[in-house]
Amino acid sequence: MNSSPVSTWAEFDSRSTEAIYTFADQPATIHGICLLAAVVVVWFLVSAFRFDGHRDG
Amino acid sequence: MLSEIPATNKMPSPVVLVREPISMVVSLRGCPGPGSRLTWSGDVEGDARLFAEKTIETFYFWTGVLMWLIHAGFMIYEAGVARQKNVLMTMMKNLLTCAVITPTFFLFGWWIYYAFQGGVVPDTGAAAVAALPWSEVMGPNLDDNITGVFWFAFLLFSFTTGSIMSGAVIERIRLGAYLLLAMILGSVVWILAAAWGWSSGAWLYTEYGFHDWGAGGCVHTVAAAFTLGVLLNLGPRIGKYDDQGRPLEIPPHNLPMTMLGLMLIFTGFYAFYAACAVFQVAEPGADPEPWRSIYGTPMTLGSLAFTVTMGFAGGAMGAFITSKGDPYWTISGGLAGMISIASGVDVYHPALGYLIGFAGGALAVFVGNRLERRGIDDAVGAIAVHGGAGVWSMLAMGLFASGYPQHEILSSLKGQLVGIAVMIGVGFVPGYLVSLVLDRSGLLRVSREVELAGLDVAELGIEGVVPAGVIGEKT
Numbered sequence: 001m002n003s004s005p006v007s008t009w010a011e012f013d014s015r016s017t018e019a020i021y022t023f024a025d026q027p028a029t030i031h032g033i034c035l036l037a038a039v040v041v042v043w044f045l046v047s048a049f050r051f052d053g054h055r056d057g
Numbered sequence: 058m059l060s061e062i063p064a065t066n067k068m069p070s071p072v073v074l075v076r077e078p079i080s081m082v083v084s085l086r087g088c089p090g091p092g093s094r095l096t097w098s099g100d101v102e103g104d105a106r107l108f109a110e111k112t113i114e115t116f117y118f119w120t121g122v123l124m125w126l127i128h129a130g131f132m133i134y135e136a137g138v139a140r141q142k143n144v145l146m147t148m149m150k151n152l153l154t155c156a157v158i159t160p161t162f163f164l165f166g167w168w169i170y171y172a173f174q175g176g177v178v179p180d181t182g183a184a185a186v187a188a189l190p191w192s193e194v195m196g197p198n199l200d201d202n203i204t205g206v207f208w209f210a211f212l213l214f215s216f217t218t219g220s221i222m223s224g225a226v227i228e229r230i231r232l233g234a235y236l237l238l239a240m241i242l243g244s245v246v247w248i249l250a251a252a253w254g255w256s257s258g259a260w261l262y263t264e265y266g267f268h269d270w271g272a273g274g275c276v277h278t279v280a281a282a283f284t285l286g287v288l289l290n291l292g293p294r295i296g297k298y299d300d301q302g303r304p305l306e307i308p309p310h311n312l313p314m315t316m317l318g319l320m321l322i323f324t325g326f327y328a329f330y331a332a333c334a335v336f337q338v339a340e341p342g343a344d345p346e347p348w349r350s351i352y353g354t355p356m357t358l359g360s361l362a363f364t365v366t367m368g369f370a371g372g373a374m375g376a377f378i379t380s381k382g383d384p385y386w387t388i389s390g391g392l393a394g395m396i397s398i399a400s401g402v403d404v405y406h407p408a409l410g411y412l413i414g415f416a417g418g419a420l421a422v423f424v425g426n427r428l429e430r431r432g433i434d435d436a437v438g439a440i441a442v443h444g445g446a447g448v449w450s451m452l453a454m455g456l457f458a459s460g461y462p463q464h465e466i467l468s469s470l471k472g473q474l475v476g477i478a479v480m481i482g483v484g485f486v487p488g489y490l491v492s493l494v495l496d497r498s499g500l501l502r503v504s505r506e507v508e509l510a511g512l513d514v515a516e517l518g519i520e521g522v523v524p525a526g527v528i529g530e531k532t
Contacts, residue, residue: 002460004458004459004460004462009464020356020404022404033409048377
């Protein structure tokens, strides 16, 4: 999956693009990743209650 | 340029900078005294360059020092996992891992890194010659401050590979066999893999665009694959499987000790990753140099702060869920998460790093259980944590961070897959073959009697953990 916000070595090396992280030029994708991360945190918290009292959950 | 003024007393004291013509004195708070003095000459550009070089030297020196925490952590982590009768021998192995790898890495490990970056034919260029143990820069040299510091940082990486194997083989491997294997892994195998995939001239990088920023391949995957090869010949501990071949639980003798060990490993891993970032001084008149990966791509130290920590959090959470709250796997999952993001720390968005870490933690539990059911008795889950997460790290880089320009080549899934195959092969083959020879020679494993009695008393003649109130005769 091509996620680079820079396309050439000259552009990358000159640091003309500041945000170099994956999908930096695709804000909707970043929003989706953050949303997914939030869902996982909720999943974890629910699991913490499930495994708190018994290990068979 | 900076010039040194002789110290006026014998007390150790900080460097004091006197800048001329401004005559501004900068001293470190709480450390008074004249001590050694460096004077700015007025050549601001030259002074700034020299100061930056000293900063780099200091930075890498302290990353090496802080990486010792990894080995303190491995020591008590593995001692906690071992049964009481094997605690001291387990710790002895960790201690001697560092001891045996140090001189061998000096004698030939460092040279291997510079000599084999192009493949299997050793290079005879200046860099390789300078890495020979009798080279002028392989010792105190007033014209080269950095070689020793870099050697030291790489040495601590070497310790890590040995320590990854040490926990998996506890409670039944012979000390001499283990140390021979640790030397081969720490001073030959991993550094050869680093030359091939984790250097500016690495052929995996120049020909395939392989990108493994934090050494998830050459350190974690190689060490885990080597360990798997050893375990196939070493076999499980007595009592690990029942008559039907079903795995039985051999619980850690001190789980809190194990968890503290992993916390130390986490701390040391920040230094490990910091040592993976390269900083150079810009040429006069050029733009300031950024931090760079070992491949020369620009990055920031902030990426470590974001992504390594997010990876840890994701890994612990992922392992917690898939292990149903098991404490041992949960904290091991934190390490798996930190390893899972290794290959792409420099470019991952932090939330993506969290998700990759989460998957890595979950994966480690799955891999660990699968290996156990297949008769592989890895006492600490090293193959699952370092191998599972190490392979996942390289794969995730290809899946989620392809297309990054790296000089003339782009990062790609294909390059990562080639790298995974090479790293597994480079680690597994020598681990399997050398341990096979040791096994056939009767040198790999302790006797059944020694294993049942415990290695501490049988081989060291002393109990590592003595019950309170026991008084023995002085011999």
